[in-house]
Amino acid sequence: MTSDETPQGPAIEVDGVRRSYAGGFEAVTGVSFSVARGELFALLGTNGAGKTSTVELLEGLARPDSGAIRVLGHDPYADRAAVRPRIGVMLQEGGFPSDLTAAETVRMWAGCTSGARPTAEALELVGLGHRAGVRVKQLSGGERRRLDLALALLGRPEVLFLDEPTTGLDAEGRRDTWELVRRLKEDGITVLLTTHYLEEAEALADRLAIMHRGRIVTTGSTAEVTAARPARIRFELPAGVAPGHLPLGLRAAAEGRRVEIRTDRLQESLTELLCWAAESNVPLTGLDARSASLEEAFLDIAKSAAEAEGVTVS
Numbered sequence: 001m002t003s004d005e006t007p008q009g010p011a012i013e014v015d016g017v018r019r020s021y022a023g024g025f026e027a028v029t030g031v032s033f034s035v036a037r038g039e040l041f042a043l044l045g046t047n048g049a050g051k052t053s054t055v056e057l058l059e060g061l062a063r064p065d066s067g068a069i070r071v072l073g074h075d076p077y078a079d080r081a082a083v084r085p086r087i088g089v090m091l092q093e094g095g096f097p098s099d100l101t102a103a104e105t106v107r108m109w110a111g112c113t114s115g116a117r118p119t120a121e122a123l124e125l126v127g128l129g130h131r132a133g134v135r136v137k138q139l140s141g142g143e144r145r146r147l148d149l150a151l152a153l154l155g156r157p158e159v160l161f162l163d164e165p166t167t168g169l170d171a172e173g174r175r176d177t178w179e180l181v182r183r184l185k186e187d188g189i190t191v192l193l194t195t196h197y198l199e200e201a202e203a204l205a206d207r208l209a210i211m212h213r214g215r216i217v218t219t220g221s222t223a224e225v226t227a228a229r230p231a232r233i234r235f236e237l238p239a240g241v242a243p244g245h246l247p248l249g250l251r252a253a254a255e256g257r258r259v260e261i262r263t264d265r266l267q268e269s270l271t272e273l274l275c276w277a278a279e280s281n282v283p284l285t286g287l288d289a290r291s292a293s294l295e296e297a298f299l300d301i302a303k304s305a306a307e308a309e310g311v312t313v314s
Protein backbone atom coordinates (compact mmCIF):
# COMPACT_ATOMS: atom_id res chain seq x y z
CA MET A 1 0.00 0.00 0.00
CA THR A 2 1.39 3.41 -0.91
CA SER A 3 1.31 6.46 1.33
CA ASP A 4 -1.44 8.20 -0.67
CA GLU A 5 -3.83 5.28 -0.20
CA THR A 6 -6.22 5.41 2.73
CA PRO A 7 -7.97 2.07 3.31
CA GLN A 8 -11.13 3.81 4.48
CA GLY A 9 -11.02 6.62 1.89
CA PRO A 10 -13.46 6.78 -1.03
CA ALA A 11 -13.03 4.22 -3.80
CA ILE A 12 -13.38 6.95 -6.42
CA GLU A 13 -12.80 10.69 -6.10
CA VAL A 14 -13.35 13.08 -8.98
CA ASP A 15 -12.61 16.75 -8.47
CA GLY A 16 -13.26 19.49 -11.04
CA VAL A 17 -12.44 17.28 -14.02
CA ARG A 18 -12.48 18.59 -17.57
CA ARG A 19 -11.90 16.77 -20.85
CA SER A 20 -11.74 18.15 -24.37
CA TYR A 21 -11.41 16.35 -27.67
CA ALA A 22 -9.31 17.33 -30.67
CA GLY A 23 -10.91 20.40 -32.21
CA GLY A 24 -11.50 21.92 -28.78
CA PHE A 25 -14.95 20.46 -27.95
CA GLU A 26 -15.21 20.18 -24.17
CA ALA A 27 -17.19 16.99 -23.37
CA VAL A 28 -16.63 17.09 -19.58
CA THR A 29 -16.81 20.56 -18.10
CA GLY A 30 -15.86 20.45 -14.43
CA VAL A 31 -17.27 17.28 -12.91
CA SER A 32 -16.89 16.36 -9.23
CA PHE A 33 -18.24 13.41 -7.26
CA SER A 34 -17.03 10.66 -5.00
CA VAL A 35 -17.99 7.02 -4.51
CA ALA A 36 -17.53 5.33 -1.14
CA ARG A 37 -16.10 1.82 -0.91
CA GLY A 38 -18.81 -0.78 -1.36
CA GLU A 39 -21.21 1.77 -2.83
CA LEU A 40 -23.04 1.48 -6.15
CA PHE A 41 -23.00 4.81 -7.94
CA ALA A 42 -24.95 5.31 -11.17
CA LEU A 43 -23.95 7.88 -13.76
CA LEU A 44 -27.00 8.82 -15.81
CA GLY A 45 -27.48 11.38 -18.50
CA THR A 46 -28.98 12.51 -21.74
CA ASN A 47 -27.35 11.26 -24.97
CA GLY A 48 -23.90 12.73 -25.41
CA ALA A 49 -23.91 14.06 -21.83
CA GLY A 50 -20.32 12.96 -21.26
CA LYS A 51 -20.77 9.76 -19.25
CA THR A 52 -18.42 7.62 -21.35
CA SER A 53 -15.92 10.47 -21.59
CA THR A 54 -15.91 10.64 -17.79
CA VAL A 55 -15.76 6.89 -17.17
CA GLU A 56 -12.82 6.52 -19.57
CA LEU A 57 -10.91 8.97 -17.39
CA LEU A 58 -11.70 6.90 -14.29
CA GLU A 59 -10.52 3.75 -16.06
CA GLY A 60 -7.21 5.46 -16.83
CA LEU A 61 -7.73 5.35 -20.60
CA ALA A 62 -7.21 9.09 -20.95
CA ARG A 63 -5.86 11.97 -18.90
CA PRO A 64 -8.15 14.88 -17.88
CA ASP A 65 -7.18 18.36 -19.13
CA SER A 66 -7.54 19.59 -15.57
CA GLY A 67 -8.89 18.44 -12.22
CA ALA A 68 -7.92 15.40 -10.18
CA ILE A 69 -9.04 11.75 -10.15
CA ARG A 70 -8.24 9.11 -7.55
CA VAL A 71 -9.29 5.48 -7.87
CA LEU A 72 -8.41 3.43 -4.77
CA GLY A 73 -6.13 6.31 -3.79
CA HIS A 74 -4.20 6.42 -7.07
CA ASP A 75 -4.21 8.51 -10.23
CA PRO A 76 -5.66 5.95 -12.68
CA TYR A 77 -3.75 7.38 -15.67
CA ALA A 78 -0.35 8.15 -14.19
CA ASP A 79 -0.43 5.11 -11.90
CA ARG A 80 -2.22 2.72 -14.22
CA ALA A 81 -0.01 -0.24 -13.27
CA ALA A 82 -1.21 0.03 -9.65
CA VAL A 83 -4.88 0.62 -10.45
CA ARG A 84 -5.54 -1.68 -13.43
CA PRO A 85 -5.20 -5.02 -11.57
CA ARG A 86 -7.69 -3.83 -8.96
CA ILE A 87 -10.48 -2.71 -11.29
CA GLY A 88 -12.79 -4.62 -13.62
CA VAL A 89 -14.22 -3.06 -16.76
CA MET A 90 -17.27 -4.42 -18.54
CA LEU A 91 -17.25 -2.94 -22.00
CA GLN A 92 -20.29 -2.27 -24.17
CA GLU A 93 -18.95 -4.50 -26.95
CA GLY A 94 -16.71 -7.34 -25.83
CA GLY A 95 -15.61 -8.12 -29.39
CA PHE A 96 -14.34 -11.68 -28.77
CA PRO A 97 -13.37 -14.08 -31.54
CA SER A 98 -16.72 -15.68 -32.22
CA ASP A 99 -15.32 -19.16 -32.93
CA LEU A 100 -13.93 -19.60 -29.41
CA THR A 101 -16.13 -21.23 -26.77
CA ALA A 102 -17.15 -19.35 -23.62
CA ALA A 103 -14.54 -21.29 -21.59
CA GLU A 104 -11.76 -20.69 -24.17
CA THR A 105 -12.59 -16.98 -24.15
CA VAL A 106 -12.28 -16.83 -20.37
CA ARG A 107 -9.02 -18.83 -20.45
CA MET A 108 -7.57 -16.50 -23.08
CA TRP A 109 -8.49 -13.48 -20.97
CA ALA A 110 -7.14 -15.13 -17.82
CA GLY A 111 -3.74 -15.30 -19.53
CA CYS A 112 -3.49 -11.52 -19.28
CA THR A 113 -5.08 -11.16 -15.83
CA SER A 114 -3.04 -11.51 -12.66
CA GLY A 115 -4.61 -13.70 -9.95
CA ALA A 116 -7.45 -14.74 -12.29
CA ARG A 117 -10.32 -16.84 -10.95
CA PRO A 118 -10.50 -20.40 -12.32
CA THR A 119 -12.47 -20.47 -15.59
CA ALA A 120 -15.29 -22.62 -14.21
CA GLU A 121 -15.74 -20.28 -11.22
CA ALA A 122 -15.89 -17.18 -13.46
CA LEU A 123 -18.55 -18.79 -15.68
CA GLU A 124 -20.56 -20.08 -12.70
CA LEU A 125 -20.52 -16.62 -11.17
CA VAL A 126 -22.51 -15.22 -14.09
CA GLY A 127 -24.70 -18.29 -14.58
CA LEU A 128 -22.90 -19.53 -17.69
CA GLY A 129 -21.43 -22.73 -16.20
CA HIS A 130 -23.65 -24.89 -18.40
CA ARG A 131 -22.64 -22.96 -21.54
CA ALA A 132 -18.86 -23.36 -21.11
CA GLY A 133 -18.43 -25.40 -24.31
CA VAL A 134 -20.69 -23.25 -26.51
CA ARG A 135 -19.09 -21.02 -29.14
CA VAL A 136 -19.46 -17.27 -28.59
CA LYS A 137 -21.33 -16.88 -31.88
CA GLN A 138 -23.95 -19.36 -30.64
CA LEU A 139 -24.55 -17.54 -27.35
CA SER A 140 -27.60 -15.31 -27.09
CA GLY A 141 -27.13 -11.55 -26.77
CA GLY A 142 -27.84 -11.79 -23.04
CA GLU A 143 -25.36 -14.62 -22.57
CA ARG A 144 -22.70 -12.59 -24.37
CA ARG A 145 -23.28 -9.68 -22.00
CA ARG A 146 -22.84 -12.11 -19.11
CA LEU A 147 -19.61 -13.37 -20.64
CA ASP A 148 -18.46 -9.72 -20.78
CA LEU A 149 -19.25 -9.54 -17.08
CA ALA A 150 -17.37 -12.77 -16.32
CA LEU A 151 -14.26 -11.27 -17.92
CA ALA A 152 -14.64 -8.06 -15.93
CA LEU A 153 -14.83 -10.13 -12.74
CA LEU A 154 -11.97 -12.44 -13.61
CA GLY A 155 -9.32 -10.57 -11.60
CA ARG A 156 -11.54 -10.24 -8.47
CA PRO A 157 -11.78 -6.45 -8.84
CA GLU A 158 -12.37 -4.08 -5.94
CA VAL A 159 -13.98 -1.54 -8.26
CA LEU A 160 -16.19 -2.63 -11.15
CA PHE A 161 -17.15 -0.38 -14.07
CA LEU A 162 -20.39 -1.45 -15.72
CA ASP A 163 -21.17 0.38 -18.94
CA GLU A 164 -24.77 -0.29 -20.01
CA PRO A 165 -24.66 -3.85 -18.59
CA THR A 166 -28.22 -4.81 -19.57
CA THR A 167 -28.57 -3.20 -22.99
CA GLY A 168 -30.23 -5.69 -25.31
CA LEU A 169 -31.38 -8.03 -22.52
CA ASP A 170 -35.00 -9.07 -22.07
CA ALA A 171 -36.80 -8.37 -18.78
CA GLU A 172 -35.72 -11.69 -17.24
CA GLY A 173 -32.09 -11.30 -18.31
CA ARG A 174 -32.08 -7.80 -16.87
CA ARG A 175 -33.46 -9.00 -13.52
CA ASP A 176 -30.83 -11.80 -13.42
CA THR A 177 -28.06 -9.27 -13.99
CA TRP A 178 -29.48 -7.03 -11.24
CA GLU A 179 -29.43 -9.98 -8.83
CA LEU A 180 -25.84 -10.69 -9.74
CA VAL A 181 -24.82 -7.06 -9.26
CA ARG A 182 -26.54 -7.05 -5.85
CA ARG A 183 -24.56 -10.15 -4.85
CA LEU A 184 -21.31 -8.49 -5.95
CA LYS A 185 -22.21 -5.48 -3.84
CA GLU A 186 -22.85 -7.71 -0.84
CA ASP A 187 -19.30 -8.99 -1.34
CA GLY A 188 -18.11 -5.38 -0.90
CA ILE A 189 -17.31 -4.52 -4.53
CA THR A 190 -17.66 -0.86 -5.44
CA VAL A 191 -19.64 -0.42 -8.66
CA LEU A 192 -19.81 2.50 -11.05
CA LEU A 193 -22.73 1.93 -13.39
CA THR A 194 -23.73 3.86 -16.48
CA THR A 195 -27.15 3.09 -17.81
CA HIS A 196 -29.97 4.49 -19.92
CA TYR A 197 -32.51 2.50 -17.89
CA LEU A 198 -33.69 4.68 -15.04
CA GLU A 199 -35.46 1.78 -13.34
CA GLU A 200 -32.08 0.02 -13.30
CA ALA A 201 -30.52 2.92 -11.40
CA GLU A 202 -33.61 3.04 -9.15
CA ALA A 203 -33.27 -0.70 -8.41
CA LEU A 204 -29.51 -0.79 -7.81
CA ALA A 205 -27.95 2.57 -7.02
CA ASP A 206 -27.13 3.86 -3.54
CA ARG A 207 -26.45 7.24 -5.10
CA LEU A 208 -26.52 8.64 -8.61
CA ALA A 209 -25.61 11.66 -10.67
CA ILE A 210 -27.44 12.97 -13.71
CA MET A 211 -25.21 14.57 -16.36
CA HIS A 212 -26.21 16.93 -19.12
CA ARG A 213 -23.80 18.56 -21.60
CA GLY A 214 -20.66 17.72 -19.73
CA ARG A 215 -21.70 18.64 -16.22
CA ILE A 216 -23.55 17.08 -13.29
CA VAL A 217 -26.98 18.66 -13.00
CA THR A 218 -28.10 16.79 -9.89
CA THR A 219 -26.76 14.16 -7.53
CA GLY A 220 -27.91 12.21 -4.47
CA SER A 221 -29.88 9.08 -3.59
CA THR A 222 -32.98 8.32 -5.68
CA ALA A 223 -35.10 9.63 -2.81
CA GLU A 224 -33.11 12.88 -2.68
CA VAL A 225 -33.22 13.40 -6.45
CA THR A 226 -36.98 12.77 -6.64
CA ALA A 227 -37.87 14.61 -3.41
CA ALA A 228 -37.84 18.01 -5.08
CA ARG A 229 -40.33 16.84 -7.77
CA PRO A 230 -44.10 16.95 -7.27
CA ALA A 231 -46.00 13.73 -6.52
CA ARG A 232 -49.05 12.80 -8.59
CA ILE A 233 -52.60 11.72 -7.76
CA ARG A 234 -54.80 10.42 -10.58
CA PHE A 235 -58.43 9.30 -10.64
CA GLU A 236 -61.63 9.50 -12.63
CA LEU A 237 -64.70 11.41 -11.46
CA PRO A 238 -68.18 9.97 -11.99
CA ALA A 239 -70.52 11.57 -14.52
CA GLY A 240 -72.19 14.66 -13.07
CA VAL A 241 -69.23 15.65 -10.85
CA ALA A 242 -67.01 18.31 -12.40
CA PRO A 243 -63.35 18.91 -11.46
CA GLY A 244 -64.52 22.36 -10.34
CA HIS A 245 -66.26 20.64 -7.41
CA LEU A 246 -62.92 19.52 -5.96
CA PRO A 247 -61.56 21.36 -2.89
CA LEU A 248 -59.94 24.65 -3.89
CA GLY A 249 -56.59 23.73 -2.35
CA LEU A 250 -56.04 20.91 -4.84
CA ARG A 251 -54.41 22.02 -8.09
CA ALA A 252 -56.14 19.71 -10.52
CA ALA A 253 -55.73 19.35 -14.27
CA ALA A 254 -58.61 17.56 -15.96
CA GLU A 255 -59.13 15.90 -19.30
CA GLY A 256 -62.77 14.90 -19.52
CA ARG A 257 -63.47 12.95 -16.33
CA ARG A 258 -59.81 12.04 -15.76
CA VAL A 259 -58.13 14.23 -13.19
CA GLU A 260 -54.47 14.65 -12.29
CA ILE A 261 -53.32 16.50 -9.18
CA ARG A 262 -49.67 17.47 -8.75
CA THR A 263 -48.60 18.18 -5.23
CA ASP A 264 -45.52 18.76 -3.09
CA ARG A 265 -47.47 17.49 -0.04
CA LEU A 266 -48.73 14.09 -1.09
CA GLN A 267 -50.08 12.96 2.28
CA GLU A 268 -51.98 16.20 3.00
CA SER A 269 -53.43 16.46 -0.52
CA LEU A 270 -54.51 12.83 -0.50
CA THR A 271 -56.16 13.23 2.91
CA GLU A 272 -57.98 16.34 1.69
CA LEU A 273 -59.15 14.54 -1.44
CA LEU A 274 -60.31 11.41 0.39
CA CYS A 275 -62.18 13.41 3.07
CA TRP A 276 -63.92 15.41 0.36
CA ALA A 277 -64.82 12.24 -1.58
CA ALA A 278 -66.18 10.56 1.57
CA GLU A 279 -68.21 13.61 2.65
CA SER A 280 -69.55 14.20 -0.85
CA ASN A 281 -70.13 10.49 -1.46
CA VAL A 282 -68.07 10.59 -4.70
CA PRO A 283 -66.35 7.37 -5.84
CA LEU A 284 -62.84 8.00 -7.26
CA THR A 285 -62.34 5.35 -9.93
CA GLY A 286 -58.79 4.13 -10.65
CA LEU A 287 -57.33 6.15 -7.78
CA ASP A 288 -53.54 6.15 -7.99
CA ALA A 289 -51.17 8.21 -5.83
CA ARG A 290 -47.41 8.08 -6.16
CA SER A 291 -44.21 9.99 -5.46
CA ALA A 292 -42.23 11.20 -8.46
CA SER A 293 -40.21 8.44 -10.11
CA LEU A 294 -36.61 8.80 -11.12
CA GLU A 295 -37.81 8.78 -14.72
CA GLU A 296 -40.02 11.82 -14.12
CA ALA A 297 -37.21 13.61 -12.31
CA PHE A 298 -34.83 12.80 -15.18
CA LEU A 299 -37.24 14.03 -17.85
CA ASP A 300 -37.91 17.21 -15.88
CA ILE A 301 -34.20 17.85 -15.48
CA ALA A 302 -33.48 17.20 -19.17
CA LYS A 303 -36.38 19.46 -20.15
CA SER A 304 -35.39 22.37 -17.90
CA ALA A 305 -31.74 22.08 -18.91
CA ALA A 306 -32.75 22.16 -22.59
CA GLU A 307 -35.14 25.08 -22.03
CA ALA A 308 -32.40 27.01 -20.27
CA GLU A 309 -30.38 26.55 -23.49
CA GLY A 310 -33.33 27.74 -25.61
CA VAL A 311 -34.14 24.26 -27.03
CA THR A 312 -37.80 23.19 -26.99
CA VAL A 313 -38.50 19.68 -25.73
CA SER A 314 -41.98 18.28 -26.20
Ligand SMILES: Nc1ncnc2c1ncn2[C@@H]1O[C@H](COP(=O)(O)OP(=O)(O)OP(=O)(O)O)[C@@H](O)[C@H]1O
Nearest residue numbers: 021022025027045046047048049050051052053054
Ligand atom coordinates in the same frame (compact mmCIF):
# COMPACT_ATOMS: atom_id res chain seq x y z
N1 LIG B 1 -13.42 10.94 -29.77
C1 LIG B 1 -14.25 11.99 -29.78
N2 LIG B 1 -13.97 13.10 -30.48
C2 LIG B 1 -14.79 14.18 -30.47
N3 LIG B 1 -15.93 14.26 -29.77
C3 LIG B 1 -16.26 13.18 -29.05
C4 LIG B 1 -15.45 11.99 -29.00
N4 LIG B 1 -16.05 11.09 -28.17
C5 LIG B 1 -17.18 11.68 -27.72
N5 LIG B 1 -17.31 12.92 -28.24
C6 LIG B 1 -18.39 13.88 -27.96
O1 LIG B 1 -18.39 14.16 -26.58
C7 LIG B 1 -19.71 14.28 -26.09
C8 LIG B 1 -19.91 13.30 -24.95
O2 LIG B 1 -19.84 11.97 -25.46
P1 LIG B 1 -19.96 10.70 -24.51
O3 LIG B 1 -19.82 9.51 -25.38
O4 LIG B 1 -19.00 10.87 -23.39
O5 LIG B 1 -21.43 10.86 -23.96
P2 LIG B 1 -22.38 9.77 -23.26
O6 LIG B 1 -23.03 10.50 -22.15
O7 LIG B 1 -21.60 8.56 -22.95
O8 LIG B 1 -23.41 9.52 -24.44
P3 LIG B 1 -24.38 8.29 -24.77
O9 LIG B 1 -25.31 8.14 -23.63
O10 LIG B 1 -25.09 8.79 -25.98
O11 LIG B 1 -23.50 7.09 -25.00
C9 LIG B 1 -20.63 14.02 -27.27
O12 LIG B 1 -21.02 15.27 -27.81
C10 LIG B 1 -19.75 13.28 -28.26
O13 LIG B 1 -20.14 13.54 -29.59
